[in-house]
Amino acid sequence: MAHAAVGDDVYGEDPSVNALEAEAAERLGKETAVFFPSGTQSNLCAILCHCRRGDEMLVGTSYHTFGSEAGGASALGGVAYSPLPVREDGSIDVADVTSGIRVNDMHRARTRLLCLENTTDGRAVPLSKLHAVAEVARNHGLKIHLDGARLFNACIALHHDVKDFTALADTVSVCLSKGLGAPSGTVLATDEARRNDILRIRKMLGGGMRQIGIIAAAGLFALQSNISRLSDDHRRAELLAQALLDIAQEGDRLEVSQATNMVYVTPHPADHAKLHAHLAARGILIGNSQPAMRIVTHLGIADSDIAATADAFRSYFESD
Numbered sequence: 001m002a003h004a005a006v007g008d009d010v011y012g013e014d015p016s017v018n019a020l021e022a023e024a025a026e027r028l029g030k031e032t033a034v035f036f037p038s039g040t041q042s043n044l045c046a047i048l049c050h051c052r053r054g055d056e057m058l059v060g061t062s063y064h065t066f067g068s069e070a071g072g073a074s075a076l077g078g079v080a081y082s083p084l085p086v087r088e089d090g091s092i093d094v095a096d097v098t099s100g101i102r103v104n105d106m107h108r109a110r111t112r113l114l115c116l117e118n119t120t121d122g123r124a125v126p127l128s129k130l131h132a133v134a135e136v137a138r139n140h141g142l143k144i145h146l147d148g149a150r151l152f153n154a155c156i157a158l159h160h161d162v163k164d165f166t167a168l169a170d171t172v173s174v175c176l177s178k179g180l181g182a183p184s185g186t187v188l189a190t191d192e193a194r195r196n197d198i199l200r201i202r203k204m205l206g207g208g209m210r211q212i213g214i215i216a217a218a219g220l221f222a223l224q225s226n227i228s229r230l231s232d233d234h235r236r237a238e239l240l241a242q243a244l245l246d247i248a249q250e251g252d253r254l255e256v257s258q259a260t261n262m263v264y265v266t267p268h269p270a271d272h273a274k275l276h277a278h279l280a281a282r283g284i285l286i287g288n289s290q291p292a293m294r295i296v297t298h299l300g301i302a303d304s305d306i307a308a309t310a311d312a313f314r315s316y317f318e319s320d
């Protein structure tokens, strides 16, 4: 990062950003890619690129674009969300997409976009499920955006080439931090014909950055170096889940589930605050979400951290 070549990316003159965008486009099998400061901004930009004010987008109720982006599509784009149920495997049913699409009725908002997500809450959604809903959406003239913030985790888990997923979407966002380990940034990949639109909207949203090659250089390194190692994160999440299940079986006091690099731990409500504090006192800091605590493995987590975390859980249940 310290030695990255930089230029003014608003003018397309930052060599490090250009190299990152070229690499991302190539890997994702799209004609072009655009660098963004955050995944949230890239998703909003994609939505604004596909929809006009008064249009509607279909999106899973638990998906990030619906619930975790501060309502940006509606607040800033005048786009209505039409949230659809998300199944156990993270997918949306074809029947729900079909009935969600409003056609040829002047009383209705125009449904323009289907927004998908993979992985979603750690679950790798099977390619066939995405294909099925994408086909229905396409047949009705909808565009498809794939929020692939953690898409490479899905590819590793399902043993698919990333291009199998990106091919079904018009726009795909992929996070360079999260599992890939860069300090920040997201790339939005799409067709060349959309590039100028996306650059204009990114500028509108305040995402045109100047000498940002210092960050892009880390993103390029992440793409080149940190994809295949995601399987280590998955293995460590499995190890931790197994250790916690062993602890749980002894006392029957924890529910544990795991998918890709995420482990969800649900203690009894009476244990929640005490357990959280017990772990924190041992240096295991977990977001205090309820009822499930979410633990995510990443390139900063080693086998010894998994053992230490399991030990901290065990000591809570043994001391009590």
Ligand SMILES: *Cc1c(COP(=O)(O)O)cnc(C)c1O
Residues within 6 Å of the ligand: 037, 038, 039, 040, 041, 043, 064, 065, 117, 119, 120, 147, 148, 149, 150, 175, 178, 185, 186
């Ligand atoms: C993290 C995440 C985002 C948003 O990324 P930010 O860079 O934090 O704005 C979007 N979608 C999913 C699925 C994510 O996990």
